[in-house]
Amino acid sequence: MTDGAEPPPPTGRRGLRTGRLEAFSDGVFAIAITLLVLDIAVPGGPQPELLRTVAALWPAYLAYVVSFATIGAVWLGHNAITDYLDRMDATFVRLNLLLLLFVAFLPFPTRLFADYIGADRPERVAATIYGIVLLLTLTLLWGLWRYAVREDLVRPDAADEEIQLLTQRLTPGLGGYLVLIAAGLFFPVIAVIGYLGIALFYILPVPRRWWAVRRSRRPAQRGPGRSRPGDRRGT
Amino acid sequence: MTDGAEPPPPTGRRGLRTGRLEAFSDGVFAIAITLLVLDIAVPGGPQPELLRTVAALWPAYLAYVVSFATIGAVWLGHNAITDYLDRMDATFVRLNLLLLLFVAFLPFPTRLFADYIGADRPERVAATIYGIVLLLTLTLLWGLWRYAVREDLVRPDAADEEIQLLTQRLTPGLGGYLVLIAAGLFFPVIAVIGYLGIALFYILPVPRRWWAVRRSRRPAQRGPGRSRPGDRRGT
Amino acid sequence: MTDGAEPPPPTGRRGLRTGRLEAFSDGVFAIAITLLVLDIAVPGGPQPELLRTVAALWPAYLAYVVSFATIGAVWLGHNAITDYLDRMDATFVRLNLLLLLFVAFLPFPTRLFADYIGADRPERVAATIYGIVLLLTLTLLWGLWRYAVREDLVRPDAADEEIQLLTQRLTPGLGGYLVLIAAGLFFPVIAVIGYLGIALFYILPVPRRWWAVRRSRRPAQRGPGRSRPGDRRGT
Amino acid sequence: MTDGAEPPPPTGRRGLRTGRLEAFSDGVFAIAITLLVLDIAVPGGPQPELLRTVAALWPAYLAYVVSFATIGAVWLGHNAITDYLDRMDATFVRLNLLLLLFVAFLPFPTRLFADYIGADRPERVAATIYGIVLLLTLTLLWGLWRYAVREDLVRPDAADEEIQLLTQRLTPGLGGYLVLIAAGLFFPVIAVIGYLGIALFYILPVPRRWWAVRRSRRPAQRGPGRSRPGDRRGT
Numbered sequence: 001m002t003d004g005a006e007p008p009p010p011t012g013r014r015g016l017r018t019g020r021l022e023a024f025s026d027g028v029f030a031i032a033i034t035l036l037v038l039d040i041a042v043p044g045g046p047q048p049e050l051l052r053t054v055a056a057l058w059p060a061y062l063a064y065v066v067s068f069a070t071i072g073a074v075w076l077g078h079n080a081i082t083d084y085l086d087r088m089d090a091t092f093v094r095l096n097l098l099l100l101l102f103v104a105f106l107p108f109p110t111r112l113f114a115d116y117i118g119a120d121r122p123e124r125v126a127a128t129i130y131g132i133v134l135l136l137t138l139t140l141l142w143g144l145w146r147y148a149v150r151e152d153l154v155r156p157d158a159a160d161e162e163i164q165l166l167t168q169r170l171t172p173g174l175g176g177y178l179v180l181i182a183a184g185l186f187f188p189v190i191a192v193i194g195y196l197g198i199a200l201f202y203i204l205p206v207p208r209r210w211w212a213v214r215r216s217r218r219p220a221q222r223g224p225g226r227s228r229p230g231d232r233r234g235t
Numbered sequence: 236m237t238d239g240a241e242p243p244p245p246t247g248r249r250g251l252r253t254g255r256l257e258a259f260s261d262g263v264f265a266i267a268i269t270l271l272v273l274d275i276a277v278p279g280g281p282q283p284e285l286l287r288t289v290a291a292l293w294p295a296y297l298a299y300v301v302s303f304a305t306i307g308a309v310w311l312g313h314n315a316i317t318d319y320l321d322r323m324d325a326t327f328v329r330l331n332l333l334l335l336l337f338v339a340f341l342p343f344p345t346r347l348f349a350d351y352i353g354a355d356r357p358e359r360v361a362a363t364i365y366g367i368v369l370l371l372t373l374t375l376l377w378g379l380w381r382y383a384v385r386e387d388l389v390r391p392d393a394a395d396e397e398i399q400l401l402t403q404r405l406t407p408g409l410g411g412y413l414v415l416i417a418a419g420l421f422f423p424v425i426a427v428i429g430y431l432g433i434a435l436f437y438i439l440p441v442p443r444r445w446w447a448v449r450r451s452r453r454p455a456q457r458g459p460g461r462s463r464p465g466d467r468r469g470t
Numbered sequence: 471m472t473d474g475a476e477p478p479p480p481t482g483r484r485g486l487r488t489g490r491l492e493a494f495s496d497g498v499f500a501i502a503i504t505l506l507v508l509d510i511a512v513p514g515g516p517q518p519e520l521l522r523t524v525a526a527l528w529p530a531y532l533a534y535v536v537s538f539a540t541i542g543a544v545w546l547g548h549n550a551i552t553d554y555l556d557r558m559d560a561t562f563v564r565l566n567l568l569l570l571l572f573v574a575f576l577p578f579p580t581r582l583f584a585d586y587i588g589a590d591r592p593e594r595v596a597a598t599i600y601g602i603v604l605l606l607t608l609t610l611l612w613g614l615w616r617y618a619v620r621e622d623l624v625r626p627d628a629a630d631e632e633i634q635l636l637t638q639r640l641t642p643g644l645g646g647y648l649v650l651i652a653a654g655l656f657f658p659v660i661a662v663i664g665y666l667g668i669a670l671f672y673i674l675p676v677p678r679r680w681w682a683v684r685r686s687r688r689p690a691q692r693g694p695g696r697s698r699p700g701d702r703r704g705t
Numbered sequence: 706m707t708d709g710a711e712p713p714p715p716t717g718r719r720g721l722r723t724g725r726l727e728a729f730s731d732g733v734f735a736i737a738i739t740l741l742v743l744d745i746a747v748p749g750g751p752q753p754e755l756l757r758t759v760a761a762l763w764p765a766y767l768a769y770v771v772s773f774a775t776i777g778a779v780w781l782g783h784n785a786i787t788d789y790l791d792r793m794d795a796t797f798v799r800l801n802l803l804l805l806l807f808v809a810f811l812p813f814p815t816r817l818f819a820d821y822i823g824a825d826r827p828e829r830v831a832a833t834i835y836g837i838v839l840l841l842t843l844t845l846l847w848g849l850w851r852y853a854v855r856e857d858l859v860r861p862d863a864a865d866e867e868i869q870l871l872t873q874r875l876t877p878g879l880g881g882y883l884v885l886i887a888a889g890l891f892f893p894v895i896a897v898i899g900y901l902g903i904a905l906f907y908i909l910p911v912p913r914r915w916w917a918v919r920r921s922r923r924p925a926q927r928g929p930g931r932s933r934p935g936d937r938r939g940t
Contacts, residue, residue: 020727020784022255027735030262031501034270034339035739042347050357054347054364068339072332079255094908097777104739104773112747112759122755129759203329257490265497266736269505269574277582285592289582289599299575307567314490438564492725500732504740504809512817520827524817524834534810542802549725673799 021093022082028100029078032107033071036064039111059117063130066192067110069199070134071103074141077202080166081145086155095147099140102133109133113192127188131181134195138177142170173198256328257317263335264313267342268306271299274346294352298365301427302345304434305369306338309376312437315401316380321390330382334375337368344368348427362423366416369430373412377405408433491563492552498570499548502577503541506534509581529587533600536662537580539669540604541573544611547672550636551615556625565617569610572603579603583662597658601651604665608647612640643668726798727787733805734783737812738776741769744816764822768835771897772815774904775839776808779846782907785871786850791860800852804845807838814838818897832893836886839900843882847875878903 040060047053078099085092109130116122148154149163176198184191275295282288313334320327344365351357383389384398411433419426510530517523548569555562579600586592618624619633646668654661745765752758783804790797814835821827853859854868881903889896 020731023258023728024731024735024780026255026259027262027732028739030259031266031736031739032742033335034263034266035743037267037340037342038270038273038743040343042350046354047351047357048354050347050351050354050360054360064340065336068336072336075259076328076332093781097781097908100738101770101773101777105742105769107742108745112755115747116752116755119751119753119755122752125755125759203332258493261490261494262497265494266501268570269498269501272502272575272577273505273508275578277585281589282586282592283589285582285586285589285595289595300571303571303574307571310494311563311567438567493728496725496729497732500729501736503805504733504736507737507810507812508740508743510813512820516824517821517827518824520817520821520824520830524830535806538806538809542806545729546798546802673802 018082018085018088021088021096025078025096025100026075028104029071029075032104033068033075035107036067036071036110039107039114040064057114060114062189062192062196063110063114066196066199067106069196069203070137071106073199073202074099074103074137077141077170078144081141081148084154084158084163084166085148087153089151089153091151092144092147092153095140095144099137099144102137102140106133106137117189123188124185127184127191128181131177131184131191131195134198135174135177135181138170138173138198142174145170169202173202176201253317253320253323256323256331260313260331260335261310263339264306264310267339268303268310270342271302271306271345274342274349275299292349295349297424297427297431298345298349301431301434302341304431304438305372306341308434308437309334309338309372312376312405313379316376316383319389319393319398319401320383322388324386324388326386327379327382327388330375330379334372334379337372337375341368341372352424358423359420362419362426363416366412366419366426366430369433370409370412370416373405373408373433377409380405404437408437411436488552488555488558491558491566495548495566495570496545498574499541499545502574503538503545505577506537506541506580509577509584510534527584530584532659532662532666533580533584536666536669537576539666539673540607541576543669543672544569544573544607547611547640548614551611551618554624554628554633554636555618557623559621559623561621562614562617562623565610565614569607569614572607572610576603576607583658587659593658594655597654597661598651601647601654601661601665604668605644605647605651608640608643608668612644615640639672643672646671723787723790723793726793726801730783730801730805731780733809734776734780737809738773738780740812741772741776741815744812744819745769762819765819767894767897767901768815768819771901771904772811774901774908775842776811778904778907779804779808779842782846782875783849786846786853789859789863789868789871790853792858794856794858796856797849797852797858800845800849804842804849807842807845811838811842822894828893829890832889832896833886836882836889836896836900839903840879840882840886843875843878843903847879850875874907878907881906 040057042050042053042057109126113123113126113130116126145166149167154163176194180191180194180198183194275292277285277288277292344361348358348361348365351361380401384402389398411429415426415429415433418429510527512520512523512527579596583593583596583600586596615636619637624633646664650661650664650668653664745762747755747758747762814831818828818831818835821831850871854872859868881899885896885899885903888899
């Protein structure tokens, strides 16, 4: 794409590939998040008291918001991870596919929960399955990041504290899900509200961190002595 | 991506992020707008008079056109907003997710309206719910833009009158929805036709404004004295 | 994105906008083409003779192939059009939305045809409706291109014969649909096979034209005297 | 996009087109892979033993994983192919559409298999149909690559052994499907597990080949004597 004196840097090609992985992942995230609405349906037949019927669908709305927030949070996390990446390797791409397998699966436990809340035993089963799928999704996101850090795929100009910060952000959610899955055996609705809490924990707080902290460091790096993409951290 | 003498400008990175937010948002817009067709269905069983059956689906077509036009209008507005943006911050990205939550939800009230028109009380409920979701969607689009302006995320070379113009464009729709929601308690079909009118108000008029006004100013700015991306308005 | 001595050319911005319109359009095309499969369904209940049941679904497969080919052809045509564009204006974007409204609507008449073939009168109605939606879709694609040519949105380095070639390609399909819609009143299945023929006419023949003819001219233009993006044809 | 002294290289335009074909293909891959979840559904009515009901859906999960892995593998292969491409021609674009026709069709045989497993004769029919669609999909991917090689669309700096490697990777799967389709007439579930094996064969092994082998060669090519995009192999 460039045509200066130097030959195109290797990042050119990498960028293309990263681009396609991101485009494909964004597609799956966007579709999974939008298919959730298909799980909300008014039962067939005439509904003289439509307002009451629609209000009675609250578990479907709750499940919609929980799954929407979770996929949104995972998308933000995925964004943060790929944003730190310098390059990808074959395993990273495969792990990413595995993560997407669970993201794309989420509409199923969402519907399950929306359909069976109110029925005593089924709602416990549904909340537990829901929590397990959410836990596995976050675990894979966490694994994707751990793998990238361990295999040194992270951009060399990323400070160590930033890398640790992202790791520290991802970890508590895993414990949270474990606690809530256990709690869901007794209080399924509370567990699901807790799942929403975890998603909001990733979406809401620490403003100006995941997204903005790196920008604030940018100006200091803009001199000619800025580290080149080819450098390795610690060299 | 470039490799001239100067280091890459900060916009390079920002572009990437803006790109992913736009790609994800475009995905959700495109999917939500295309899923609307699933709400149009001929009732099962043999239909000897298929033409009559298909004609009787007019509420579904009306709802399809209204929701399609509304999502199209919100997409155009979203385009106009991100086009003015110089950068994003964490809150902007979260507000954008909240907007998408309502965009992705729109197929549900669309189907509700298509299914219950003709039944006296239910159609009023359906039209009201429809209007409230549309109102919330536009409110969030409006809030996204207000936030961007207040936090000074707008590109420094955007003229103040352009910013005001976009604000003035977004505001009347909010009042329009409020009036129509009230009217819908008595005349639900008329209210829904009014919702279409609001969407067309955003899609049709003021040609060469949202999209083209900025291009016409471009030539005048191409001299070497053009403001740099790093500048702040008012500095 | 670039950072040489000259200020960024106006194409930079235009590219971004064209990019988003293309991304959104590609999304709608891709989703509409993929949703078609949802219209193919085995009737519920046990099916001891599944092979016979699956074979009996041939109208659904035919409709799937026809609609897939048509959307594919429209996508190719849309590609050819935006590829010739130098810039877009507000009306072009709105016409594009109107085209997408029909593209996204196509799964409905597709399902209608798949469901009602075999029943004498309904299949004629379904084939006619199908043909009318296909005709409107191609008409809008044709209108998009005519508008672009009339408003001089086409890239200045596009030769007049190329522009005429694309126009000549798009026109006969319109007449073809009109003839087939009339024929469909008597022979619905033959009409639908004819719709497939029109789509294949756009997909298959004239190889190395829509896509490749312009590349073969490229080398001759690579000298320093190559026309600049800012030039107008005929100036 | 660039703006140096030289005129934009022909790759600029090609990149755009490749970009749209990739974006559209990625869209179809992403949607088809995400629609698979809609085939997993708990039968209606109260389910006091929901855990048992959900467990009894194992054929649906198996089919989900098989189809997800297959589409993922085809996406990886498609990625590898377009990554080697120097340019596209009209036929390549059409072959690609034909591949997508089968990718988008995959949710149907997936659902068929999930629904009819357990019923003796229907499950054999379903497994056979499933295998044939998978075989056709891989055949088209293989044909796409053969066509690209034969028509010399491959980038000139791709080593012959790399090209052969990709060909050798794609071929055994075709034989594998043939064997499994035959086996599926007697042991349908085993055949479907075999389909998963083929997909994993493409996804898992030979790490650092499809994706990474070319990167390791890059540094050696970065001198000024690097082959230019305009060169042909063997010249």
